[in-house]
Amino acid sequence: MSTGESVLSGVAEAAAAAGELYRDLHAHPELSGAEHRTAAALAARLRDAGFAVTEGVGGTGVVGVLRNGPGPTVLLRAELDALPVAEQTGLPYASRAAGDGPPVMHACGHDLHVAALAGAAALLGSGRAHWAGTVLAVGQPAEETLTGARAMLDDGLYERFGRPDVVLAQHAAPLPAGMVAHGGGPMTAGSATFEVVVHGRGGHAGSPHRAVDPVVTAAAIVLRLQTVVSREVGPAEQVVLTVGTLHAGTQANVVPDRATLGLTVRSVSPDALTRVSEAVRRVVTAECAASACPSDPEITLVSSSPVNINDPAAMARTRAAHEQCLGGQRVAWFPPSLATEDFPHFTESGAAGVYWMLGTVGPRQWAAAPGATATEKLQSLPANHSPLYAPDVDLALPTGIRALVSAALAHLDGASPDGERSSSVDA
Structure with a gap:
């Protein structure tokens, strides 16, 4: 029996326990920076697996450390936060989040990621005879606001718990459950999110000539920004610019004195993102x-993330491990996505990063999706951030656990039956 087979021999039991955690987290989602219950639930699972656990890192972040002799350090990362989305799945474990704030839903699969991490930690903890090195299990807060990774690093993540050689993560994607997919270049886009405040001069709607209307200026900005990508970016470059919010005024007969816009830029090219x-x-x-605004606009960079590019050698090693564990027919290639991530911050110290996609679409979902071709069905399936988003947890979760464990073992030192260690990381 190989090292991977030995460690994964208890995957069915681990997946059952992780499934209970998944359903609990899905029913009790928490927004970015407020993931107290989620963090506590992950921390408890990591302690049960034998990890030394520290909570409150970078806000609500969780770090579990499992040291198992000399060898490489591998970081496994999952996100804790959910989204302000009103769930419409009708699942028996649908979100129960309620209160005075916005509705909350795990509409991006972060609950699946946390459950898979907990399951992988349990197997790595019970299989310590088969590997050597250190595993860091990280529950990251505030991924959806692109602030959590940086907060954990600024709170001394690597100085306090050790600098990893390899950082691994996976993300739910609209692929058949049971599959994973890798990318040879950029996996997700770099991004820059701005808040723009346009200053006008308020007045009466009946005498707009005596005011400076920031709504008109904001509207002109929105329209003019639409030409940036179409006229200043090469046709082959992948770039999007989206104005997602525009707030101004409180009453129809009042010219407000300011308008606020929220917009994001995304690209898989760092140069294009800057331009x-x-x-x-x-x-x-x-x-x-041009509008003669009484003062200059306020342009604030709210958050940003680098382009998420896999380390070629580490990705090849991880992909080979997935092919051996899952079978080559279940390991696909994934094109660059204009979704964005703060995961690349974990690699800024020189750690090799590997990020792959985890399929979540079950056979029933696939059969029920409208469309005669695979492309048509994929386009009609509820996407991440949809109120109808519902992974097939019974199929996706065991695969996510297998993917994390086999990837971790590919980068840790292995152990032969007689206890001798062999390095799985190239010098």
Whole structure:
């Protein structure tokens, strides 16, 4: 029996326990920065697996450390937070989050990621005779706001718990459950999110000539920004610019004194991301000048993330491990996505990063999806962030556990039956 087979021999039991955790987390989602219950639940599972656990890292982050002799350090990361989305799945374990705030839902699969991490930690903890090194299990807060990874690093993540050689993570994706998919280049886009405040001069709707209307200026900014990608970016470059929010005024007969926009830029090219971000500042400033706004606009970079590019050697090693564990027919290639992630921050110290996609679509979901072709069905399936998003947990969760464990073992030192250690990481 190989090392992977030995450690994974208890995967059915681990997946059953992780499934209970998944359903509990799905029913009790928490927004970015407020993941107290979620963090406590993961911390308890990690302690049960033999990890030394520290809570409250970078806010509500959780770090579990399992030291098992000399060898490489491998970090496994999962996200804790959910989204302000009203769930419409009708599942028996649908979100029960209620209160005075917005509705909350695990609409992006982070509950699946946490459950898979807990299951993988249990197997690695019970299989310590078969590997050597250190495993860091990290529950990261505030991924959806792209602030959690940086907060954990700024709180001394690596200085306090050790600097990893390899950082591994997976993300739920609209692929058949039981599959994983890798990318040879960028996996997710870099991003820059801005808040823009346009200053006007308030007045009466009946005498707009005596005011400076920030709504008109904001509207002009929105329209002009639509030309940046179409006229300043090469056709082959993958770039999107989206204005997601525009808030102004409180009453129809009042010209407000300010308008606030929220917008994001995303690209798989760092150069294009920089150029378009600069264009945003230029357009906003010029439109405010053209409207004779009484003061300059406020342009604030709210959050940003680098392009998420896998380390080629580490990705090849991980993919080979997945092919051996899951079978080559269940390991696919994934094109670059314009979704964005703060996962790349974990690799800024020189650690090799590997990030793959985890299939979540079950046979019933696939059969029920409208469309005659695979492309049509994929387009009609509820996407991440949809109120109808519902992974097939019975199929996706065991695969996620297997994927994390086999990937970790590929980068840790192995142990032969006589206890001798062999390095699985290239010097």
